Amino acid sequence: MEAHTESSPASSAVEILRAWPDAALCHGFIGRTGGVSTGAFASMNLSYWVGDDERAVDANWERLRREAPDLKLVARLNQVHGDVIHAATRDTATLRPAGDGLVTAEPGVILGIYTADCVPALMVDSKRKIAGAFHGGWRGVIADIAGAGVRAMVKLGARASDIHAAMGPSIGLCCFEVDAELGDRFAREIAGARSHTRAGRPGKAFIDLRAVVRDQLERAGLAAANIASVGPCTRCASDRFFSRRAAGGMTTGLQMSYVGFDA
Numbered sequence: 154m155e156a157h158t159e160s161s162p163a164s165s166a167v168e169i170l171r172a173w174p175d176a177a178l179c180h181g182f183i184g185r186t187g188g189v190s191t192g193a194f195a196s197m198n199l200s201y202w203v204g205d206d207e208r209a210v211d212a213n214w215e216r217l218r219r220e221a222p223d224l225k226l227v228a229r230l231n232q233v234h235g236d237v238i239h240a241a242t243r244d245t246a247t248l249r250p251a252g253d254g255l256v257t258a259e260p261g262v263i264l265g266i267y268t269a270d271c272v273p274a275l276m277v278d279s280k281r282k283i284a285g286a287f288h289g290g291w292r293g294v295i296a297d298i299a300g301a302g303v304r305a306m307v308k309l310g311a312r313a314s315d316i317h318a319a320m321g322p323s324i325g326l327c328c329f330e331v332d333a334e335l336g337d338r339f340a341r342e343i344a345g346a347r348s349h350t351r352a353g354r355p356g357k358a359f360i361d362l363r364a365v366v367r368d369q370l371e372r373a374g375l376a377a378a379n380i381a382s383v384g385p386c387t388r389c390a391s392d393r394f395f396s397r398r399a400a401g402g403m404t405t406g407l408q409m410s411y412v413g414f415d416a
């Protein structure tokens with residue numbers, strides 16, 4: 154886990170973490186700094202659907218596109234904590250259907266996923282230029298959205314053994330404390346998940362969501378060496394990343410993670 158960084162003048166820059174060096178691959182995990190939104194949305198909120206001032210979100214998108222000019226057509230979802238994956242094309246990219254994962258076989262279509270503690274996961278089969286992205290909150294993880302995401306990419310022609318996945322900043326084992334009942338449910342319903350939970354205070358448990366998703370990606374056919382984890386715990390580093398837990402469970406801005414191939 155990375156150290157907690159104090160806010161400084163450097164934090165006015167847009168932060169984009171990347172997992173892969175491939176230049177044809179447009180991807181990143183965007184942080185919360187460098188935007189113009191204020192209050193709970195400060196500052197790089199990229200979602201129009203959380204109650205932020207639309208003009209501020211417009212300005213944030215402008216700033217982002219200066220940093221990442223290849224972010225032209227971004228397909229997004231109405232995220233509902235399920236396991237439904239949609240295939241996006243140029244024609245459907247702007248529809249914003251209900252679901253929590255996107256895949257595409259069309260270079261130029263960039264997939265965007267919003268989070269503020271949940272696991273944002275990006276996937277690519279660079280040989281066949283097929284991309285996928287999903288949002289893994291605890292409900293989606295129990296429903297195996299990782300497996301659904303891999304299967305949806307394979308349906309478009311990807312090969313699981315060629316897929317590389319990267320999970321971005323999300324709440325860590327250090328901070329994801331849940332009711333013990335939910336910890337037990339993870340252990341019961343997901344093979345191997347017991348080893349990724351820890352006892353917490355009485356009646357509580359901690360879950361390592363990224364470790365559970367990693368197992369699910371491996372079970373779906375990805376090589377362990379092809380799965381990366383990028384960035385810190387969002388709650389520990391809430392000056393750099395939106396964290397719903399750090400905000401006391403209140404509405405916050407959302408960070409966007411994105412992936413696709415240049416057209």
Ligand SMILES: [Zn+2]
Nearest residue numbers: 327328386389
């Ligand atoms: Zn933490």
